[in-house]
Amino acid sequence: MFHKQIATVSAAALLAFSAVPGLAETHAMTEHPETGEALAAEQTYSYRLLDQFPTLDPQLNEETAGNHVIRQLFEGLMIQDAEGNLRPGVAEGFEASEGNTVYTFKLREDATWSNGDPVTAQDFVYGWQRAADPETASPYAWYVELTSMKNAAQIVAGEMDPSELGVEAVDERTLKVTLTQPLPYFPAMTTYATLLPAHKATIEEFGSDWTRPENMVNNGAYNLKELALNEYFTLEKNPEYWDAENVIIEEVTGLVINDENQALTRYESGEFDMLEPLPAGAYPRLEEERPDEAHSVPRLCSYYYAFNLRDDAKPELQDPKVREALNLAVDREVIVDQILQGGQTPAYNFAHAATAGFEMPNIAMASMSQAERDARAKELMEEAGVDELELKLIYNTSENHKQIATVVTQMWKQKLGVETTLENMEWSTYLDVRKAGNFDLARSAWCGDYNEASTFLDLLTTTHGSNDGQFSNEEYDALMAASKTSDTPNEQYSQAEQIIAEQSAIIPVYHYSNTFLLNPAVKGFPMQNVENNWYVKDFYRTAEE
Amino acid sequence: MTAFILRRLAIAIPTILALIVFSFLLMEAAPGSPFASERGVPPAVLANLEAKYGLDRSLLERMGIYVWNVMTQFDFGPSFKFKDRTVNDLIAQGFPVTLTYGFWSFLVAITVGGTLGLLAAVYHNSWLDTLAVGISVGAQVLPNFVMAPILVLIFTLWLGWLPGGGWRGGQAAYVILPVIALSTSYMASIARITRSSMLEVLGAGFIRTARAKGLPMRRIVLRHALKPALLPIISYLGPAFVGMITGSVLIDVFFSTGGIGQFFVNSALARDYSVIMGITILIGTLTVLFNLLVDVLYAWIDPKIRY
Numbered sequence: 001m002f003h004k005q006i007a008t009v010s011a012a013a014l015l016a017f018s019a020v021p022g023l024a025e026t027h028a029m030t031e032h033p034e035t036g037e038a039l040a041a042e043q044t045y046s047y048r049l050l051d052q053f054p055t056l057d058p059q060l061n062e063e064t065a066g067n068h069v070i071r072q073l074f075e076g077l078m079i080q081d082a083e084g085n086l087r088p089g090v091a092e093g094f095e096a097s098e099g100n101t102v103y104t105f106k107l108r109e110d111a112t113w114s115n116g117d118p119v120t121a122q123d124f125v126y127g128w129q130r131a132a133d134p135e136t137a138s139p140y141a142w143y144v145e146l147t148s149m150k151n152a153a154q155i156v157a158g159e160m161d162p163s164e165l166g167v168e169a170v171d172e173r174t175l176k177v178t179l180t181q182p183l184p185y186f187p188a189m190t191t192y193a194t195l196l197p198a199h200k201a202t203i204e205e206f207g208s209d210w211t212r213p214e215n216m217v218n219n220g221a222y223n224l225k226e227l228a229l230n231e232y233f234t235l236e237k238n239p240e241y242w243d244a245e246n247v248i249i250e251e252v253t254g255l256v257i258n259d260e261n262q263a264l265t266r267y268e269s270g271e272f273d274m275l276e277p278l279p280a281g282a283y284p285r286l287e288e289e290r291p292d293e294a295h296s297v298p299r300l301c302s303y304y305y306a307f308n309l310r311d312d313a314k315p316e317l318q319d320p321k322v323r324e325a326l327n328l329a330v331d332r333e334v335i336v337d338q339i340l341q342g343g344q345t346p347a348y349n350f351a352h353a354a355t356a357g358f359e360m361p362n363i364a365m366a367s368m369s370q371a372e373r374d375a376r377a378k379e380l381m382e383e384a385g386v387d388e389l390e391l392k393l394i395y396n397t398s399e400n401h402k403q404i405a406t407v408v409t410q411m412w413k414q415k416l417g418v419e420t421t422l423e424n425m426e427w428s429t430y431l432d433v434r435k436a437g438n439f440d441l442a443r444s445a446w447c448g449d450y451n452e453a454s455t456f457l458d459l460l461t462t463t464h465g466s467n468d469g470q471f472s473n474e475e476y477d478a479l480m481a482a483s484k485t486s487d488t489p490n491e492q493y494s495q496a497e498q499i500i501a502e503q504s505a506i507i508p509v510y511h512y513s514n515t516f517l518l519n520p521a522v523k524g525f526p527m528q529n530v531e532n533n534w535y536v537k538d539f540y541r542t543a544e545e
Numbered sequence: 546m547t548a549f550i551l552r553r554l555a556i557a558i559p560t561i562l563a564l565i566v567f568s569f570l571l572m573e574a575a576p577g578s579p580f581a582s583e584r585g586v587p588p589a590v591l592a593n594l595e596a597k598y599g600l601d602r603s604l605l606e607r608m609g610i611y612v613w614n615v616m617t618q619f620d621f622g623p624s625f626k627f628k629d630r631t632v633n634d635l636i637a638q639g640f641p642v643t644l645t646y647g648f649w650s651f652l653v654a655i656t657v658g659g660t661l662g663l664l665a666a667v668y669h670n671s672w673l674d675t676l677a678v679g680i681s682v683g684a685q686v687l688p689n690f691v692m693a694p695i696l697v698l699i700f701t702l703w704l705g706w707l708p709g710g711g712w713r714g715g716q717a718a719y720v721i722l723p724v725i726a727l728s729t730s731y732m733a734s735i736a737r738i739t740r741s742s743m744l745e746v747l748g749a750g751f752i753r754t755a756r757a758k759g760l761p762m763r764r765i766v767l768r769h770a771l772k773p774a775l776l777p778i779i780s781y782l783g784p785a786f787v788g789m790i791t792g793s794v795l796i797d798v799f800f801s802t803g804g805i806g807q808f809f810v811n812s813a814l815a816r817d818y819s820v821i822m823g824i825t826i827l828i829g830t831l832t833v834l835f836n837l838l839v840d841v842l843y844a845w846i847d848p849k850i851r852y
Binding site: 054055056057060062134135137138139141142145153156157158208209210211228229230231232255256257258259261262265266268269271426427428429431432433435444445446464465466467468 | 575576577578579580581582583584585586587589590592593594596597598623624626627628629630635638639693694697698701702705708709710711712797798799801802803804807808814815816
């Protein structure tokens with residue numbers, strides 16, 4: 001009670017100096033408005049970053065670490081809740097018309113930039129045009145194409161002016177988007193960094209320096225306070241954010257720690273609240289030692305081996321029977337339970353089991369025992385008439401990839417007599433070699449760009465830029481095209497998965513999980529969001545007892 | 546002497562130019578692209594990126610523009626990976642960091658290493674010698690990638706005295722562990738070199754004469770033996786100093802200092818061409834300069850050396 005009085009008095013005193021409005025709320029909340037839990041006096045949240053993010057420019061960003069920070073700094077039309085469901089962000093809501101090809105978003109009136117300017121529909125138009133503009137040269141310009149926004153592809157190719165993009169500001173608060181094909185999940189795509197609004201005046205004034213803490217104008221729950229590359233950054237609560245009164249955490253700190261073991265040591269010394277990812281194989285021990293802190297949740301990524309199916313590649317691999325035999329002989333349980341040990345699940349299909357709205361297909365081999373699979377694999381090899389096979393498997397240098405590849409190689413050798421040479425290379429070289437098709441099998445992984453099964457299944461269509469094994473099947477392509485306009489796309493997805501399984505287009509190995517340590521005092525972390533999209537504005541820190 | 550320095554500086558310029566050209570070609574020969582990604586960047590997007598960073602021009606043209614910008618404006622161009630930063634920005638942020646911990650490591654390494662070596666030589670075969678040799682061998686066999694985790698375990702996790710990483714503008718508490726971790730192996734080398742070089746000098750004829758004259762040991766060591774004994778140490782210190790102030794990848798990665806050592810390695814892995822070039826040139830130039838300094842010191846110490 002006494003504390004509350006002081007808080008009221010100091011709040012009143014502080015209001016007189018309106019230059020520091022954020023501080024007035026600092027000690028105002030002593031318990032959580034909904035749950036009634038006692039809140040810690042210092043509302044901070046800190047976490048570890050594996051690598052420094054290269055940029056905080058939403059339109060230039062191309063990776064996860066930056067996206068985590070951008071999500072706190074900027075707010076898009078739609079955002080996600082703890083389960084990954086869509087909820088309104090800057091938009092109050094949207095209307096789909098003309099068979100999911102036109103979307104109209106109504107913007108909220110009170111959304112403001114950190115400098116006090118209102119967030120208008122024009123800010124989104126500018127941001128999206130900027131993402132597609134060849135002059136910006138965003139590595140994620142393809143994301144605008146992926147949304148099927150009208151003229152996006154031509155603008156990226158430099159054949160049309162960015163102003164021709166299929167998005168317009170009908171008025172200050174109405175944004176109309178026109179697509180070239182129906183896309184039921186378009187609103188979900190607006191949560192990603194590429195489609196965030198941008199403050200034109202700031203970008204034009206400072207050029208590429210606009211993302212510096214002293215220049216940045218943003219519209220999310222937090223502002224960028226400090227940034228030291230490869231070291232740390234801090235964010236502070238943005239008092240101009242429309243929902244600032246419900247934002248409890250005042251300060252966010254990210255610490256860049258490359259070394260896995262060093263990160264764990266520093267976590268153990270109590271330096272920060274969340275550690276991700278964990279050192280390989282450390283999860284079982286940590287789960288035992290720190291049951292309240294260790295978590296394993298599904299993560300929207302799929303690990304697989306791609307077959308090289310180019311015409312000039314290994315002829316034996318053109319035979320679906322040989323591919324199926326190799327596919328069957330991989331004992332996923334061993335990989336998941338003995339190597340990874342972090343709650344990953346064995347995969348017999350491509351799309352992650354936890355993908356929103358996705359019904360897992362009934363893949364025949366999933367319900368077989370490993371002994372049955374091995375027996376069938378041997379039969380298939382005999383049917384195919386292959387008794388000698390030498391393969392080259394490439395992977396990018398990493399301890400986990402190496403262990404999995406070694407084990408898989410052993411399985412093939414013991415069960416099928418197939419000899420496999422492993423070749424590892426560092427990331428850039430590996431991508432080059434994989435793109436050039438200089439392999440028989442390539443370790444690959446795919447993480448969903450949005451939470452819908454097509455983000456996985458589209459990859460195996462003939463023209464997809466990441467289909468590095470060059471699997472090509474007309475029926476498959478037709479199914480994926482049909483799914484775009486289908487009211488029940490799951491039917492197409494199931495059939496597509498069956499083709500992948502029958503043809504053994506790839507060898508699915510496991511579906512990812514995300515393992516991390518989290519200080520139990522921090523509440524509100526989304527455990528059910530498979531894209532691992534977290535919003536610090538929903539967190540709070542309880543008082544430690 | 547002035548003529549010598551000028552002559553050496555005149556050679557330095559073509560040396561650095563050759564370094565630029567050579568690094569440029571090596572980088573060109575490496576497979577992979579700075580814009581490669583798991584997702585397979587579509588051709589149109591790749592073309593835009595290449596146009597923005599000038600990769601659509603011919604090799605000669607690019608090299609010409611690069612050398613011109615570097616030589617006339619010290620402009621190392623934009624980073625390919627840190628899309629809103631220039632190489633100059635990255636060096637301006639990272640170099641002061643490595644310079645700071647490198648400089649302190651250098652001081653620690655020569656003070657401690659030099660003293661240990663000197664004591665070991667003067668009290669040859671005594672317990673002090675054994676102790677000094679023991680310490681320097683111990684420091685030598687504990688390379689910094691072993692040293693750093695041990696230090697963090699002791700001083701951060703167990704004792705809680707010092708932060709396990711970060712830099713925070715170079716506050717003392719953040720500098721101590723990186724300095725210890727970086728300096729130990731240099732310290733050990735300096736101790737060994739000092740000891741053996743001092744032993745050699747102390748056995749020389751002119752020292753025997755000085756002792757026969759009845760000069761006190763202290764005076765013999767400091768006045769007569771130290772200067773000639775310094776020669777091998779100085780030739781070691783030149784490159785060692787450059788090595789320390791341009792940072793260690795391990796220290797940067799392990800202690801999250803934000804120094805240029807980490808940029809150097811990461812840029813090589815990410816094919817961030819301009820950053821690799823910028824830091825190579827920085828290190829190359831410093832090496833050339835410090836080698837020159839070593840030569841000048843040689844001439845000053847040993848009057849027999851003529852140029």
